[in-house]
Amino acid sequence: MNFTEELKKYREIINNELDKKLPNFDSLQKSVFDSMRYSVFAGGKRIRPILNLKACELVGGNINDSLPFAVALEMIHTYSLIHDDLPAMDNDDYRRGRLTNHKVFGEAVAILAGDGLLNYAFESILGFMIDNNKNDIRYLNAMNNIAKASGVQGMIGGQIVDILAEDKEINKDELEFIHKLKTSALIEASIISGAIVGGADNEEINKLRTYSKALGLSFQIRDDILDKVGDKEKLGKKVGSDEDNNKATFVSVYGIEKSIEMTKKLCNEAIKSLEGFKNKEVVDFFKEMADFFVHREY
Ligand code: GRG
Numbered sequence: 258m259n260f261t262e263e264l265k266k267y268r269e270i271i272n273n274e275l276d277k278k279l280p281n282f283d284s285l286q287k288s289v290f291d292s293m294r295y296s297v298f299a300g301g302k303r304i305r306p307i308l309n310l311k312a313c314e315l316v317g318g319n320i321n322d323s324l325p326f327a328v329a330l331e332m333i334h335t336y337s338l339i340h341d342d343l344p345a346m347d348n349d350d351y352r353r354g355r356l357t358n359h360k361v362f363g364e365a366v367a368i369l370a371g372d373g374l375l376n377y378a379f380e381s382i383l384g385f386m387i388d389n390n391k392n393d394i395r396y397l398n399a400m401n402n403i404a405k406a407s408g409v410q411g412m413i414g415g416q417i418v419d420i421l422a423e424d425k426e427i428n429k430d431e432l433e434f435i436h437k438l439k440t441s442a443l444i445e446a447s448i449i450s451g452a453i454v455g456g457a458d459n460e461e462i463n464k465l466r467t468y469s470k471a472l473g474l475s476f477q478i479r480d481d482i483l484d485k486v487g488d489k490e491k492l493g494k495k496v497g498s499d500e501d502n503n504k505a506t507f508v509s510v511y512g513i514e515k516s517i518e519m520t521k522k523l524c525n526e527a528i529k530s531l532e533g534f535k536n537k538e539v540v541d542f543f544k545e546m547a548d549f550f551v552h553r554e555y
Contacts, residue, residue, distance in 0.1 A: 260545040267307045270320075272298075274328045278381050292362040292370035293377070297335050299353035300493060302555070304476075305330040305443060308546070309451035312465060315539040318455020325385035326399055326454060329378035330447050333407045336374035337416075337443075339367050346420065347502060354493030379404070399450035406446030415439025424503045432510055433474070440480070441473025448472075460533075467530035468543065475523035475550045478516050481506035483554070485513065491555045520551045 258266070275297055280290045306327035313323035342349040342357040343364060349357055359367035382400050385391065405411055415438030422435065448469040452462055483492060484499045485508045499506045507516045527547040534540045 260542065260549070263542060264307065267310055268303045270310070270324070271303050271306045271327055271331060274324050275331060278328055279332075279377065288362065288366055289369050289373050292358055292366045293335075293373050295355075295361060296339050296353070296358045296370065297331065297374070299355045301331070301335070301353055303331060305334050305447040308444065308447045308469075311539060311542055311546075312448045312451030312457075313455035315465075315534055315536055315543065316452050316455040316457040316461050317536070318451075322391075323399075323451045323454040325381045326403065326450050327447075329381045329403060330443070330450075332374040332378040332381070333403070333412075334443060336371040336378075337407075337412055339371040339374070341416070343367060346416075347498060349494060349498060351494045375407070395453050395456070399453040402446045402450045402453065403443075406442040411438055411442035411446070412440075415442070419504070422505060425505075427505045429510060432505055432507065436474060436477040436507075437470075440477040441470060444473035444476060445469040464530050464533065468527045468547075471523040471527035471530070472547060472550055475520040475527070475547075478507045478520050478523070479550060479553060481508045482513060482516050482520075484508075488554065493555070517551075524548060524551045 279294055279297060281294060282290075284290075309327040309330055310320045310323055313320050338352055339358045341347050342352055343359055350360055351357060355361075357367075358370060362370065379400070382396070382403075386396050407413070409417075415435050418431070419435045419439055422431065427435075445466065448465050449462060452465050457465070481499065484496055484506065487496050489496055499509070507519070511519065524547040528544050531540050531543055
């Protein structure tokens, strides 16, 4: 199976599970269910859950054990997008090719839908552990990695520094700090939590940390490049948002050429860190993923 077919197959597994997990029944709070499902099923590449399942597979685990973590990661990611688009944050009208959540449901419902998704993420993991009597410490460890990466030491921490930096000059270290926390931390946790659930040893975890740190940063640099020169139709959102919000980005600090060069260098670093893993098919998938992070157009 080639890389594109593999992505499609895993996307289907994830979408089916999300559909099962997210509530969709008539009740007094139906508007928040509708709002949650609107953004989750608006498209989305499903990069984080796919990385999670493949990392589990890479170290010899069963992807069914990591599926609740994979869908949790997509729920957290979608919550962050809903909140990031709010008028108090980036104030965006389009996301994933559709009107943003608050444009359709109003700000109050959009805030609650984001909160609901964040909570549901952990309900998904804990429900799986309780229902299947999975009381192994590695599930808690995987969950802890995800909680930390999405919290004030991760995504929320990066977002606050990013917001406070608007209209200000920031140096290269501050720029890297923001994006390591805001974007890279959750990508790293996606891979590491999948590997932990799959039973990875310390050496494997260390290699995958190197891989995911390089991948996470290159993802953000590519995002900045696309915000400058990307295609609105392919991206499903407007371009130029960073400039409109007076945000320092890798492109504004380093320029396009140097930014592209940086993504290539990070991709090579990521690929190098995969040496020693035995499952050639999954290693090839991770290599292609690194390449996708350099060349993606959406
Ligand atoms: C609101 C706590 C809070 C955090 C928001 C992630 C984030 C922090 C903001 C999103 C803004 C942004 C565009 C960040 C750049 C990286 C990123 C997360 C891009 C979107 O991720 P993709 O490309 O999106 O994986 P899809 O739609 O494919 O899932």
